[in-house]
Amino acid sequence: MTPDLLQSGAERVAQSVQQRVLATESGGRSAGYGRLVQDRSEVDVTHGRILYLEDVSVSFDGFRAINKLSLDIALGELRCIIGPNGAGKTTMMDIITGKTRPDEGTVFFGSTIDLLRYNEPEIAQLGIGRKFQKPTVFEHLSVFENLELALKTPKGVKASMFFKLDSLQSDRLAEVLHTIHLADSVRVQAGNLSHGQKQWLEIGMLLMQDPKLLLLDEPVAGMTDHETERTAELFLTLKGKHSLMVVEHDMGFIRTISDIVTVLCDGSVLAQGTLDQVQADERVIEVYLGR
Amino acid sequence: MKNIQLPMHPPLLGRKAWTAFLLTLIFVGVLAPVLNLLVPAGSPFHLSDFAVSLIGKIMCFAICALAMDLIWGYTGILSLGHGLFFALGGYVMGMYLMRQIGQDGNYKSDLPDFMVFLDWKELPWHWTLSDSFVATLLLVVLVPGVIAFVFGYFAFRSRIKGVYFSIITQAMTYAAMLLFFRNETGFGGNNGFTDFKRILDLPIATSGMRMTLFVLTGLTLLAFFLFSRWLVGSKYGRVLMAIRDAETRVMFSGYSPLPYKLSIWVISAVMCGIAGALYVPQVGIINPGEMSAANSIEIAVWAAVGGRGTLIGPIVGAFLVNGAKSWLTVTAPEFWLYFLGALFIVVTLYLPNGVIGLWAKLRYKKDGAA
Numbered sequence: 102m103t104p105d106l107l108q109s110g111a112e113r114v115a116q117s118v119q120q121r122v123l124a125t126e127s128g129g130r131s132a133g134y135g136r137l138v139q140d141r142s143e144v145d146v147t148h149g150r151i152l153y154l155e156d157v158s159v160s161f162d163g164f165r166a167i168n169k170l171s172l173d174i175a176l177g178e179l180r181c182i183i184g185p186n187g188a189g190k191t192t193m194m195d196i197i198t199g200k201t202r203p204d205e206g207t208v209f210f211g212s213t214i215d216l217l218r219y220n221e222p223e224i225a226q227l228g229i230g231r232k233f234q235k236p237t238v239f240e241h242l243s244v245f246e247n248l249e250l251a252l253k254t255p256k257g258v259k260a261s262m263f264f265k266l267d268s269l270q271s272d273r274l275a276e277v278l279h280t281i282h283l284a285d286s287v288r289v290q291a292g293n294l295s296h297g298q299k300q301w302l303e304i305g306m307l308l309m310q311d312p313k314l315l316l317l318d319e320p321v322a323g324m325t326d327h328e329t330e331r332t333a334e335l336f337l338t339l340k341g342k343h344s345l346m347v348v349e350h351d352m353g354f355i356r357t358i359s360d361i362v363t364v365l366c367d368g369s370v371l372a373q374g375t376l377d378q379v380q381a382d383e384r385v386i387e388v389y390l391g392r
Numbered sequence: 393m394k395n396i397q398l399p400m401h402p403p404l405l406g407r408k409a410w411t412a413f414l415l416t417l418i419f420v421g422v423l424a425p426v427l428n429l430l431v432p433a434g435s436p437f438h439l440s441d442f443a444v445s446l447i448g449k450i451m452c453f454a455i456c457a458l459a460m461d462l463i464w465g466y467t468g469i470l471s472l473g474h475g476l477f478f479a480l481g482g483y484v485m486g487m488y489l490m491r492q493i494g495q496d497g498n499y500k501s502d503l504p505d506f507m508v509f510l511d512w513k514e515l516p517w518h519w520t521l522s523d524s525f526v527a528t529l530l531l532v533v534l535v536p537g538v539i540a541f542v543f544g545y546f547a548f549r550s551r552i553k554g555v556y557f558s559i560i561t562q563a564m565t566y567a568a569m570l571l572f573f574r575n576e577t578g579f580g581g582n583n584g585f586t587d588f589k590r591i592l593d594l595p596i597a598t599s600g601m602r603m604t605l606f607v608l609t610g611l612t613l614l615a616f617f618l619f620s621r622w623l624v625g626s627k628y629g630r631v632l633m634a635i636r637d638a639e640t641r642v643m644f645s646g647y648s649p650l651p652y653k654l655s656i657w658v659i660s661a662v663m664c665g666i667a668g669a670l671y672v673p674q675v676g677i678i679n680p681g682e683m684s685a686a687n688s689i690e691i692a693v694w695a696a697v698g699g700r701g702t703l704i705g706p707i708v709g710a711f712l713v714n715g716a717k718s719w720l721t722v723t724a725p726e727f728w729l730y731f732l733g734a735l736f737i738v739v740t741l742y743l744p745n746g747v748i749g750l751w752a753k754l755r756y757k758k759d760g761a762a
Contacts, residue, residue: 198644200640220648221640221643221644222643222644222646222647222648222649223648225643225644225645225646226646230644231644233640233641237638237640237641238638238641239630239633239634239637239638239641240637240638241633241636241637242630242633242634242637243399245398245399246630249627249630250627250630250631250634250642250645250647251645253646256645256646256647256648257651258628258651258652258655261626261627261628261631261652262623262626262627262628263626264626264627264628266398271398274398275396275398278396279396284396287396287397287398287399288399303641306641306645310645310646
């Protein structure tokens with residue numbers, strides 16, 4: 102191709118971009134002054150970060166649970182968080198999901214969404230799913246109904262009254278049922294599942310929400326070795342499609358799944374790196390062994 | 393991998409349940425009027441006026457128990473103030489019935505007797521709409537509905553839960569009772585409203601009118617049953633149960649619990665209000681005693697005895713407890729309260745799922761043995 106052809110092609114592309122920019126609500130006369138309309142399903146990740154915490158602090162009755170915590174999670178990353186008891190791991194998740202308001206600091210989802218302006222249900226709808234330390238499922242509903250409730254659909258009263266599962270959603274449900282190995286227990290009441298199965302059901306409910314970021318608080322606690330192995334496999338397949346933040350104490354599990362491990366202590370980041378790096382870190386050894 | 397059979401949600405009613413429903417409908421709409429009005433009083437098939445008014449009354453209570461089940465059994469919010477909504481519906485209807493007396497009261501005045509007694513010269517402002525039957529019907533829905541909405545909005549927004557909510561509802565109905573006891577609020581003080589003469593300009597104390605009210609109450613109960621059944625069978629109903637089981641999980645699944653709690657709370661209150669409005673013309677009196685704490689607690693007892701979390705349970709509970717009450721208060725009046733107390737203890741200790749739960753358990757055992 103000749104240079105002038107390249108040149109004119111580039112000009113055409115630039116022109117069409119220009120046209121698209123101008124064809125806004127202001128009718129191409131001038132830039133609109135209004136607020137940027139944000140589609141809730143879109144998260145701006147142009148900077149490669151899905152979650153961004155800076156200088157976050159929170160105290161309860163004078164006790165600083167989180168102290169100038171800064172942390173960011175890349176798109177598609179699987180980040181493991183470890184730390185001794187009381188390091189602020191759960192409190193951090195509370196802050197991200199809107200359960201606790203920090204005293205200071207900023208928490209951003211993508212580059213544009215200030216999470217501190219939203220409440221729990223809104224944050225869930227934005228695309229952050231959370232699994233609790235103690236498995237929390239709807240005990241009196243069946244596995245199927247649990248997953249159906251978690252499905253990403255309009256969540257208003259009227260929408261729920263007239264909701265009907267369509268075939269696309271059924272397929273999605275069936276897919277998740279397979280992923281969490283509960284296909285044989287569709288009709289079982291969630292309260293009758295084993296502890297490990299409840300953990301999986303809860304993870305399945307998160308997947309139904311199709312979240313961009315998953316926060317998992319001790320997902321393999323109380324699981325058998327076999328179940329833990331399968332959970333590790335599951336998380337490795339989720340990595341890339343979703344961003345994950347996993348709080349765990351099981352070092353074997355972390356070794357299997359982790360790229361980067363963050364060590365929290367006294368409400369701020371103590372060390373960060375691969376598992377081997379942080380395990381070799383003097384300060385980490387100190388807080389864990391208490392020398 | 394796509395070949396798993398996803399379960400279907402159950403239909404509105406099963407075949408057996410539809411049959412039972414239709415039989416009840418026939419009894420209420422056809423059989424009862426025929427047995428009461430056409431069969432002569434000497435015949436063994438005659439349905440006495442006493443039975444009609446008793447069943448009519450209990451059907452009003454059954455609506456309350458059903459309403460209580462929606463908010464307590466399904467959503468896990470125990471209200472001890474539903475007697476207030478019942479009484480409010482009753483008072484709205486009572487005001488209309490008072491105006492229907494016209495000049496036939498003891499003082500032959502345009503105003504209701506108690507206002508003449510208080511030396512009032514004109515109707516207070518809040519009686520303005522009480523002359524119109526249509527407005528009365530609207531207010532029967534609106535008054536309990538709006539009060540429930542305002543109360544519920546602030547309570548649920550502040551995330552008041554569990555026993556605190558129950559205590560506040562109890563206080564609410566008690567406060568309302570004190571307010572209605574006062575003469576100057578214009579609700580007839582501790583005597584309330586009574587001596588009704590007409591409804592829609594027709595005499596109220598005839599067997600025809602009694603039967604009409606009976607049929608209306610029965611149809612309302614059946615309609616509310618179907619409506620509730622539809623509600624709890626929809627995803628909306630499952631969200632309510634989810635709120636009962638794990639409210640935080642509901643929030644983190646993207647549902648805001650406030651509109652759900654508020655809507656079912658208002659629906660429940662309106663149902664009670666309508667029950668109250670049907671009750672007053674049948675018993676011929678409404679007074680602040682209906683707002684007493686004990687009345688609200690009794691509604692909860694009906695639901696608990698019958699079985700929470702099943703829709704048929706509370707209706708059965710209302711019939712059982714009130715049937716026992718009307719029988720015992722005649723044969724052994726001094727034992728009624730002991731009986732009620734004992735019943736509550738037995739149900740709490742041994743029948744957490746009520747009579748219906750016991751029945752389901754027995755049937756399950758029998759099937760298991762067979």
